[in-house]
Amino acid sequence: MTSPTRRTFVAATGAGAATAALGLAAPAYADDSDANRSGGSPGSGPLVAYIADLSAGRVVVVRGDRRTEVTDRRLAARLAAAAGGQR
Numbered sequence: 001m002t003s004p005t006r007r008t009f010v011a012a013t014g015a016g017a018a019t020a021a022l023g024l025a026a027p028a029y030a031d032d033s034d035a036n037r038s039g040g041s042p043g044s045g046p047l048v049a050y051i052a053d054l055s056a057g058r059v060v061v062v063r064g065d066r067r068t069e070v071t072d073r074r075l076a077a078r079l080a081a082a083a084g085g086q087r
Helices: 006-029 034-038 073-082
Strands: 048-053 058-063 066-071
Touching: 048 073, 058 073
Parallel strands: none
Antiparallel strands: 048 058, 058 066
8 A cells, every 4th residue: 555645635635624615605706706717617626725824814725736826814714614723
């Protein structure tokens, strides 16, 4: 058995929680969808999100080899709360 890489660990542990937490924020971003502008569909492949800086509200979203950083304190707080962190 091979040892897990950082990428597989993050994908396995964070994908489910991040997808569920981002689902809570989806209505807020329904009218401003980057997926529709870039030609990708919202459900194409795994998605991982992590909070880079909770106090600043920086959230990083990773899908495939694409990385997008969003600054949204409410989203960061909701993700932290969904993961059992501070609000």
